[in-house]
Amino acid sequence: MCGIIGYVGDKKASEVILEGLKALEYRGYDSVGIAVMDREGRIRVKKDRGMLEEVSKKVDFLEMDGFLGIGHTRWATHGPPSFENAHPHGDCEGKVVLVHNGVIENYLELREELEGKGHRFSSQTDSEIVAHLIEEYRKDSEEFEAFRKAINRLKGSYAIVCMVEGKEKLFLARKNSPLIVGFGNGEMLCASDFTPMLKHTKTFAIMDEEEVCVVDKAGARFFDLRGNERKKEKVEVKWSPEEAEKGGYPHYMLKEIEEQRYSLKESFMADVRKASGLVEKYEKIDVIAAGTSYHAGLMLKYLFQKELKKRVDVVIASEYRYVAVPDKKTLVIAISQSGETADTLQAIKFAKKHGAKILAITNVVGSSITRVADETVYMNAGPEIGVAATKTFTSQLAVVYKLAFPEKDFSYVADEIARVMEETGEKAKETAQKLKFAKSVFFIGRGICMPIAYEGALKFKEISYIHGEAYAGGELKHGPLSLIEKDVPVIALVQRDETYEKMIGSIKEVKARGAHVIAITDSKEIEKVADEAIVIECKEKTLSPFYFIIPLQLIAYYTSVERGINPDKPRNLAKSVTVE
Incomplete structure (x- = not known):
């Protein structure tokens, strides 16, 4: 995930973009760069490896003058952090320059094709091939048509903002990576999220899947990939800067749970x-x-x-x-x-x-x-x-x-995750209300659900500060049953597979000792056995871990919030454990 921004208007582009990149740095911070078109129509690029502040001091972004530009803060996916791999990237002559967030799946195939036509590459990234594709199509097409043809060749995910020497326009494209257009007064912006644009406008249009757009200082026009123009509704956003930094979410954790519908596509x-x-x-x-x-x-x-x-x-x-x-x-x-x-x-x-x-x-x-x-x-x-x-x-x-499963295509799972979030969100909140006063919560599962039970217990205890423990259903009678008494919450992961009957037995076992059982399951029949259930339709049994982990993450999050804890910063823990 990277952060991208574009600007065209009457203000100094480098200032607007640099300020915007500061708000986007949470999306990537291993390298950064800005491209600006000067008053003669030439494009200048400054970039390097490192975090925004150190690179800005080193290369002096604000020295670049002009009213149109693009910027990028990178989280590396193809090629290590380096000057060469930092964005923006250009074509052979530096006349087409762009920034990209996403993963181009067929970049090797396209690169070999372009190298065969004499194109020279200066980076290891998948992003650079897009600039060269546009350059190739410009040989017999005008700028927008060349851009559209190039985008049609891409497989994977992308949010792309492109500029062409001498043209006071930005060319945009989006698929499976967010890109938003901001409508200002005599100026236009675009970015990965609302945050860097809120000082300039509150009016936006959110680009749809497989959509392209042409932006100049007067406005924006939107098209499908075949070149048919689309009407676009605008939205008003009234977030505070702090709210905007988290995309309108109260905490990063909730934002990152929601982002799984996008991150999984790239993963x-x-x-x-x-x-x-x-x-x-x-x-x-x-x-x-x-x-x-x-x-x-x-x-x-x-x-x-x-x-x-x-x-x-x-x-x-x-x-x-x-x-x-x-x-x-x-x-x-x-x-x-x-x-x-x-x-x-x-x-x-x-x-x-x-x-x-x-x-x-x-x-x-x-x-x-x-x-x-x-x-x-x-x-x-x-x-x-x-x-x-x-x-x-x-x-x-x-x-x-x-x-x-090297031969299987799981790309649809990300859309399924989005559905699960919408279907289970409210139930997760209700469950959190019931769990916030618990002293211990037990998680049980079998088979493919066992690792998810362990992860659910870890999420729950690390941010709610309530003891949570996971056990295989068959282990209950080997000790843990002694801890089950009246109203002790037990979260049971139940899948209709070879473990189904055994899990029903485990549920009955803890209920006989007074436990309150909350089932996360793909079977409505479990509602007859458990005290309550979150029922999730799973397209493939083997993929149930992706479905079942979502309500567990949400239950942990909402329980933490109900208890007045900041789930982003649990006590005594660090994001990366760099000591033994």
């Missing part, structure tokens, strides 16, 4: 081809991870053993060197959201010392884990500000599913 586009080759090659697989990533590792074990018939051990990273016996025949899959988790890095070093091959799954390009791994898969979740992992967990699951 399911992760390139796992080389990683799949490694998985196929090795019979001995160890997974090392901590916290939420450990639960993603448990899901990996379940799927690899069930679908790929691979034997997998999942070990908490801090324990790995004490219990594991890696060797040259071992593939170690290290999962870390930040790529900086100290326990995981130490476990990797131990495994490498004994000859193991390392496959990393992480969200941060250029992080420490990527420098010690033999192969890396990037989750493409974008920055996550809240300490409690939400969208990075489902992005980890997306990569795991791609590795387990």
